[in-house]
Amino acid sequence: MKLPPLVAAVSSLSNEEITRYSRHLLIPDVGLEGQCRLKSSKVLVIGAGGLGSPALLYLAAAGIGTLGIIDFDRVDESNLQRQVIHRVATVGQLKVDSAAEAIHALNPYVKVERHEQRLEPQSAVQLFSQYDLILDGTDNFATRYLVNDACVLAGKPYVWGSIFRFEGQASVFWEDAPGGVGLNYRDLYPEPPPPELAPSCSEGGVLGILCASIGAIMATEAIKLITGIGDSLLGRLMVYDALDMTYRQMPLRRSPGRQPITALSDYQAFCGLSAPQGVQDSDIPSISARQLQALRESGQNVLLIDVRDRAEWDIVRIHGAQHLPKGPKTAELIEARFGKQANLVLHCKTGVRSKAVLRELQARGFSNVRNLEGGVLAWVRDIDPALPAY
Missing domain, CATH: 3.40.250.10 (Rhodanese-like domain)
Structure with missing residues (x-):
């Protein structure tokens, strides 16, 4: 679905930036105005992990003006198989610091805002309101529902990606999209699966290179939304099978009976990851x-x-x-x-x-x-x- 540009071209380019981004400027659909839109934009990436790593690197290379990163975790050796923004030298560092170092080394014209905390319902809407666009590269359903609902309340579009073993998925969600065509994550997944049927990559594994494929799709969708070029994935689910090397698209429609989102809630409990308040899990010795x-x-x-x-x-x-x-x-x-x-x-x-x-x-x-x-x-x-x- 073609959408108008998300960001106005309020920033100008220096001579050095014109040289750096010249291959973008030569594309008629992007041009000088599109590159100025990228420089004027503020994008928040949730998670500097498998999907956040390639997305952050390519968004930085593309000239996004401000990149926000929210992640409370530290770099571990097991991350290096797929989280290409990190290095052996940064093992043990906060991921936001490791990622910021890599971004500055790649493109010093990008401003990086670090959020060294876990995303929580109490602060999510306020945080999202500071950005034009959100990218969700998290690997658990509780955070995905939190991101979705906070984006709805903040009126922000977001690009979503998911990976597991050899398969990846990506889409765009925007409840307040122009033209009344808004969709959100609950249209795709009205209810979360039971925890034991939803293993993360740390339990089920993931082919490292798959992160590059889906992360690149996410970064591409972000650039398209910001500049207003092409047809976005809003209303479509892209499914990639690395073993078969196939891409499939499935249309998304508003889920019948979907209730309006009016407030954030306890997403750990919603996804069955914690007992309800006042109830102990005493039946499990x-x-x-x-x-x-x-x-x-x-x-x-x-x-x-x-x-x-x-x-x-x-x-x-x-x-x-x-x-x-x-x-x-x-x-x-x-x-x-x-x-x-x-x-x-x-x-x-x-x-x-x-x-x-x-x-x-x-x-x-x-x-x-x-x-x-x-x-x-x-x-x-x-x-x-x-x-x-x-």
């Missing part, structure tokens, strides 16, 4: 890594069941654990193999998937089963740091 180690050292007969995927099991495992990947019949297999009276401790990478299996076992009458708090990562951190974390 748990055990810490140190408590489990003490039980094993005391000679107690504890059966440790690993419900992760085979690829994760091959990377790292707890000595003595048995592997039964989470699936539709996992609880049935555990009951058939070990019986309801077995002393079981379930675990996955962080504890989410194993908690889901534990609930299934409770429904079958198991009473002596616990969930390992923090999963394999907690075991590596607290008991056996010689094992690799992933």
Whole structure:
């Protein structure tokens, strides 16, 4: 859908900038006016991770005047497989600082605004109001719904991208789009999936190069919106399959019965990631890594069941654990193999998937089963740091 330019061309270019952006200026659809629109724009990128990295680099190279970055995380070695804005030398730094260094090294004419905090409902609308356009490269549903609702309340368009393993998706959402054609993320996903069915890239993995493909689409859509060129992805979902090397487009329509967004809420609870206020998750018996180690050292007969995927099991495992990947019949297999009276401790990478299996076992009458708090990562951190974390 073709939209009018989002940003007015109020900034002018220096001689040095004319030289730098000359290949843009030679394109009739962009030209001097379009480049001035880019320089006049303020774009906020949420997350300096897999999608934020290529998007930030290309937006900086394109000459966006002000780039905001919001991210509370620090650079980790596991990020470097796909988060190309970071370097070995910046491992341990705040991602906003690492990203700002790379942007300044690439284009000193870009102003970088750093927001070193977690995006929260209390501040999201005010923050978004300071920018012309938002790019959402986050990897969890709670933040995606927060971004969507805050953009609706702030009246801002945003470009959304998502990646998992070999597939990526991208679209543009803008509730207040000209012409009454506004859509938002809730038209695509009216309700979030259960947490155990929505693994992040840290649990399910992602092909690193996929970030470049989807991040480039996001940056392209941002430039098109700012300058008013081409047809935006508003009203369309772009799906990319890297294995088949195919792009598919699906039309998006306003979801029937969608309720107006009037305020922000508790998105952790909405996505099933926390118990409702005043309610404790006491129906899930748990055990810490140190408590489990003490039980094993005391000679107690504890059966440790690993419900992760085979690829994760091959990377790292707890000595003595048995592997039964989470699936539709996992609880049935555990009951058939070990019986309801077995002393079981379930675990996955962080504890989410194993908690889901534990609930299934409770429904079958198991009473002596616990969930390992923090999963394999907690075991590596607290008991056996010689094992690799992933």
